[in-house]
Amino acid sequence: MKKDSILSINKMHCTGCGACAKKCPKKCISMKPDKEGFLVPSIDADQCINCGICMQTCPVALQEDKLFYFDKREYFCSIIGDKEILIKSSSGGMFGLLADHFIKNGGYVCGCVYNEKVEATHILTNKKEDIARMYGSKYVQSRAYECFEPIKTLMREGSKVLFVGTACQIAGLRNYLGKEYQELFCVEILCHGVPSPKLFSDYVEYLEKKLGGKILDVQFRNKEKRGWGSEHRTCVIYEKKGKIKTYRPVLPAYFSAFFYGMNLRESCYNCRFARLERVADLTIGDFWGAWAKYQKRFEEGISVVGINSPKGRDILNSIKDKFAFYDLLTEAEAIKSNDNFEHPVKRPLERSSFYEYTTKKGYKGLWKKAYFTHTYRKKTLASIYGVLVPAKIRFALHRKKK
Numbered sequence: 001m002k003k004d005s006i007l008s009i010n011k012m013h014c015t016g017c018g019a020c021a022k023k024c025p026k027k028c029i030s031m032k033p034d035k036e037g038f039l040v041p042s043i044d045a046d047q048c049i050n051c052g053i054c055m056q057t058c059p060v061a062l063q064e065d066k067l068f069y070f071d072k073r074e075y076f077c078s079i080i081g082d083k084e085i086l087i088k089s090s091s092g093g094m095f096g097l098l099a100d101h102f103i104k105n106g107g108y109v110c111g112c113v114y115n116e117k118v119e120a121t122h123i124l125t126n127k128k129e130d131i132a133r134m135y136g137s138k139y140v141q142s143r144a145y146e147c148f149e150p151i152k153t154l155m156r157e158g159s160k161v162l163f164v165g166t167a168c169q170i171a172g173l174r175n176y177l178g179k180e181y182q183e184l185f186c187v188e189i190l191c192h193g194v195p196s197p198k199l200f201s202d203y204v205e206y207l208e209k210k211l212g213g214k215i216l217d218v219q220f221r222n223k224e225k226r227g228w229g230s231e232h233r234t235c236v237i238y239e240k241k242g243k244i245k246t247y248r249p250v251l252p253a254y255f256s257a258f259f260y261g262m263n264l265r266e267s268c269y270n271c272r273f274a275r276l277e278r279v280a281d282l283t284i285g286d287f288w289g290a291w292a293k294y295q296k297r298f299e300e301g302i303s304v305v306g307i308n309s310p311k312g313r314d315i316l317n318s319i320k321d322k323f324a325f326y327d328l329l330t331e332a333e334a335i336k337s338n339d340n341f342e343h344p345v346k347r348p349l350e351r352s353s354f355y356e357y358t359t360k361k362g363y364k365g366l367w368k369k370a371y372f373t374h375t376y377r378k379k380t381l382a383s384i385y386g387v388l389v390p391a392k393i394r395f396a397l398h399r400k401k402k
């Protein structure tokens with residue numbers, strides 16, 4: 001096996017997009033969990049013919065700029081008109097609106113759902129009922145690469161496909177396809193990083209033991225009780241003795257560790273896609289600057305959207321009339337509310353020991369790591385404030401301060 005095979009991409013940079021495994025002509029690359037539970041490529045050396053295709057497909061190895069859009073960027077914030085979808089979405093429902101548009105126009109959507117084992121995985125569908133499973137952020141790395149081949153088949157048939165995922169997944173997909181397709185439309189969630197699938201499975205297992213039921217859904221950004229916000233809105237849906245129940249942890253350590261950036265993949269702290277030029281036609285996230293800009297609460301959520309390509313502009317023009325609220329933003333306003341537009345999240349000191357701790361002790365003691373750390377003591381206070389003080393009061397205090 002060549003020295004410069006895909007295994008030479010080190011842990012600090014491999015995003016686990018899986019493009020190498022899917023592109024390998026000998027099918028001798030498979031994605032296997034590392035000790036923290038993140039999927040990384042593994043090669044069957046006996047089968048490898050040293051063709052180098054894996055390296056030519058890897059968006060990290062290539063370090064090329066050709067994946068990025070350098071067009072003039074525009075930004076806006078929006079809220080969709082369909083209240084039912086809005087309440088199930090994490091932000092302002094931009095994804096739901098786009099998915100609806102594609103399905104109605106005979107296209108396909110590829111997005112992240114939980115499977116029956118509550119693992120995050122991407123599916124490709126043209127059915128409306130599957131779209132409902134995609135609503136909401138699953139804060140764990142999803143397996144998208146199994147959809148790359150079916151997407152290529154659809155591209156060759158001339159079908160329209162909307163792919164929604166992280167920038168690294170989009171870069172992997174575009175390199176796997178190897179050419180630009182007019183009918184492929186990519187939307188990137190403004191991602192600050194992804195925790196390991198193993199950590200999330202441990203969390204689900206812990207919840208099942210604690211609640212004595214089967215977990216059906218983990219909604220990290222449930223808006224039903226406390227509206228839109230970042231802090232601690234986890235709502236677990238589970239089945240016990242034939243009844244569907246909900247559980248809302250007061251301080252969900254898994255989400256807090258994610259929010260603080262403690263449990264992310266090593267490559268997320270070095271993410272080469274967190275920069276002003278993007279690899280997707282549109283970028284969608286939360287518009288955290290909305291309170292300050294409009295002096296108004298947005299209880300049901302509001303999206304920030306970056307338009308990165310001419311295709312992005314076209315699609316926006318065809319759905320614009322479906323917004324309940326829409327306003328242009330300057331680049332400075334968009335970035336101020338979300339610095340992942342510009343650079344990756346900072347690696348906290350605690351990241352080094354985080355997975356060591358959870359590998360040894362499992363999920364059970366995680367709250368100690370999440371809440372009682374040196375760097376995050378201040379943030380912990382902010383979180384507790386977020387949990388104890390309802391958004392209505394926090395907003396009133398924020399206005400008074402101004």
Ligand SMILES: Cc1cc2nc3c(=O)[nH]c(=O)nc-3n(C[C@H](O)[C@H](O)[C@H](O)COP(=O)(O)OP(=O)(O)OC[C@H]3O[C@@H](n4cnc5c(N)ncnc54)[C@H](O)[C@@H]3O)c2cc1C
Nearest residue numbers: 089090091092093094095111112135136138164192285286
């Ligand atoms: C891991 C992760 C980190 C994020 N970090 C930030 C951040 O730092 N700042 C910010 O503003 N926004 C962040 N977001 C995006 C934000 O949470 C919303 O997903 C986004 O604004 C879209 O919301 P929506 O209301 O349009 O639709 P929603 O219905 O909430 O969007 C759902 C879409 O997100 C996709 N999705 C869900 N989970 C995953 C996943 N694990 N991997 C890939 N795609 C997924 C689904 O395919 C679906 O297309 C993050 C999302 C994820 C999943």
